[in-house]
Amino acid sequence: MARTLLGAILNRTATATTNTPVPFTSRAQSYAGGLFGNRTAEGQMRAMSSVGTLFAIVDRTSNATALVDWKLWRKAKSGRVEDRVEVTSHAALELWNRPNKFMPRQEFVESSTQHYDLTGETEWVIARAPGVKIPLEMWPVRPDRMTPVPDRETFLKGWVYTSPDGEQVPLExxxxxxxxxxxxxxxxxxxxxxxxxxxxxxxxxxxxxWSRAFFLNSAQPGGIIEVPVHLQDHEFDEMRDRWAEQHKGVGNAHKVAIVEYGAKWADRTISQRDMQFVELRGATSTAIREAYGIPKFAIGDLDDVNRATAEAAKAWFAEQLTIPRLERIKGALNNELLPMYGPMGDGLEFDYCDPVPPDTTVEAEQLTARSNAAAALVNAGYDPKGTLSAVGLPDIPFSGTPATRAIAPAPQAAWDDAVAGLLGKQKKTRDDE
Known part of the structure; x- marks a missing residue:
């Protein structure tokens, strides 16, 4: 079966590939398990619904990544980002905004990020119409159902997808x-x-x-009933049933126990305090957050958080958690998806809108510095329109006349003062010449 699938992939491969400088897999390597297998991927994904801390982490990172907007740009010859031209109509843009008819981009990205955060990888399967090379749909699939087909010379030959009913589908x-x-x-x-x-x-x-079972199943008082005589079967069953009826369950906790047949009660109860489950669960929550590099505030623990720290937390989350995930998606779109469009994709690139919230304090300081620099240049006789663009301010209609000084500085001196103001430096007073 393995040879049949591998042969199908080899026969369907139409493009030549470059050999790797060194082999990454053995001669006897089969696609069935990869190098080390992926048998635990399903368990990793199931863990999200088993542990609250893990759910909170994955839910927040995947949602934050999915909510970011994207645009398609035509690269500028200058290579500068600010010179790019936005492309508002393109087949690749339409595909990214609606990867398939059952899910919009937001759901597609959220599902993909969940797979990435839980298993360390995510795979998108491309769908095409017969005889059409341009992608028509994209689907996020479970990583545990995808198996790579390593190759000793070309690194990777293809993939095999295993359906829920066991069908194996070769993919190029x-x-x-x-x-x-x-x-x-x-x-x-x-x-x-x-x-x-x-x-x-x-x-x-x-x-x-255990905590749940303690409240549902604990028969308080708990311990061992010591009976000095041998009980008949019907006596044993009657005592067991009566004990369970009177003491099992939350509603029967701490009721007074009455025992017969000369029996004695031996207390064997272990309290919640002895087990210290609160501290135990807190320690495991910390370990989970450390593995993902996420502080408390990122999952809703807002102790000692004020407005300033909350704004800083938003910026930190975007910079350290959201942007790295967006960069991986950006790399896949620009290096793998756009080339599938051939000449239609040449000179284009996807880019995300910056998720980092603006720092109002820094923006105010920059605006003040730029305004002071513009005023100094205008007072020195520079054209107001050119001055605004030079210091990074938008063009504003100018209807007045520049203010005059008793001793107007030389144009070069005014420019130096403006640059020093933008850099936040204090210019030394020049000696009169």
Missing amino acids: LDEVIQLRRPNPLDPYRGLSPVLSILPDLDTSRYAAE
Whole structure:
């Protein structure tokens, strides 16, 4: 079966590929498990719904990434970002805004980011019409269903998708786009933060389950009933059923127990305080946040947060968490998706809108510095229109006359003063010549 699938992929590959300088897989390597397999990917994804801290982290990062807007640009010959021209109509832009008829871009990106944060990778499968090379749809698929087909000479031959009913579908290289966090042990798969905290995730889940079972199933008073005589079967069953009826469950907790047959009660109860589950769950929550590099405020813990720190927290979240994820998506769009459009994609690039909120304090200081610089240049006799653009201010209709000074500085001196003001430096007083 493996040879049949591998042969199908090799036969469908139409473009020549460059051999790798060194082999990344063994001669006997099969596609079935990759280098190290991906058997735990499903468990990593299931962990999101098992541990609240992990859910909060993945939910916030994926939502923040999905809410950012995107634009398509035509690159400028100068290479400067500010000289680019926005492209508002293009097949690639339409595909990115609506990857398939069942999900908009926001849901597509959110689903992809969930896979990335939980398994360290996400794969997009490209759909085309027969005889058409241009992509028509994109679908995010579960990473545990995607298996790479390593090749000793060309690094990667293709992919195999395993459907829920076990059907294996071979896919060519241009039918799959993979985004991954590099794995130091496996060049074909991503590395998940979940793998580094599996014991902590299990501890958190078991602690929650134990706490729940304590209230649902604890038969207080708890311990051992010691009976000095041998009970008949019907006597044993009657005592067991009566005990469960009177003491099992939350509603029956702490009721007085009455035992018969000369039985004695031996207390074997372990309290919640002894187990210290509050501290235990707090420690596991910290370990999970450390693995993802996320502080408390990022998941809603707002102790000692004021307006200033809240604004700083938003900027930190965008810079440290959202932008890195957006950069991976940007790289995939520009380096893998746009080339699929051939000449139609030449000279174009996708870019995201900056998610970092503006710093109002810095903006006010810059505006003041630019205004002072413009005033100094106008007073020195420079053209107001050219002066505004020179210091980074928008063109404003000028209807007055420049103010005069008793001793107007030389044009070069005025320019030096303006530059010094923009840089936030204090210019030394020049000696009169």
